[in-house]
Amino acid sequence: MASRFKFLFLLFAALSFPLEAQHYVVSIDGWPKMGPGPDGKLGAFEFQFLTVPQPTASAKGTVQDFQFTIQNVGDAVARFTKHALEGSVLKTVLFEPNPARNLLVQVPPVVVRLSDVRVTAVKLSLHSFPEALVTLQASKIEMFTPNPTTGAMQPFRWDIKAGKGM
Numbered sequence: 001m002a003s004r005f006k007f008l009f010l011l012f013a014a015l016s017f018p019l020e021a022q023h024y025v026v027s028i029d030g031w032p033k034m035g036p037g038p039d040g041k042l043g044a045f046e047f048q049f050l051t052v053p054q055p056t057a058s059a060k061g062t063v064q065d066f067q068f069t070i071q072n073v074g075d076a077v078a079r080f081t082k083h084a085l086e087g088s089v090l091k092t093v094l095f096e097p098n099p100a101r102n103l104l105v106q107v108p109p110v111v112v113r114l115s116d117v118r119v120t121a122v123k124l125s126l127h128s129f130p131e132a133l134v135t136l137q138a139s140k141i142e143m144f145t146p147n148p149t150t151g152a153m154q155p156f157r158w159d160i161k162a163g164k165g166m
Helices: 002-015 075-086
Strands: 024-028 042-052 062-070 089-097 111-125 131-146 153-159
Touching: 024 062, 075 111, 075 131, 089 131
Parallel strands: none
Antiparallel strands: 024 042, 024 089, 042 062, 062 131, 089 111, 111 131, 131 153
8 A cells, every 4th residue: 555655656746847837948048958858948837026116216127036946956956056156147048938838728928038147046945846946137138928919029128237128
């Protein structure tokens, strides 16, 4: 009986977080393939950031604390940690809906590209399902969303350093 439960637990663990379950995929300019899929992109379960509006007319609004969670805690986490400790800059980081997930559940087609990116924190959790929370800060953000009428992707670009649109 105990071996049956152990088998079911291991089966559940193996099937719990396939790439199809991850909402977004992440690609980093200049990095080798990191994910299990043919395109080598990392799967991300969550991607979020904070927009802080202008408190006064003379102040600048900002976007900060770009965070995402990955379950691939191998080489990718080591690379993010290295960048955080060295303070080096990543040229671009691209977040896009996972095409494998979209076959199962439609994810809104929002694409986010960050430029001149610094890794500010990596929180690694080693438990039953290891994961890492990666925090980034970027100089520029570009968001691409579909036009409700035509469906064509339309950009929104913001220079975070300058505090204005591009």
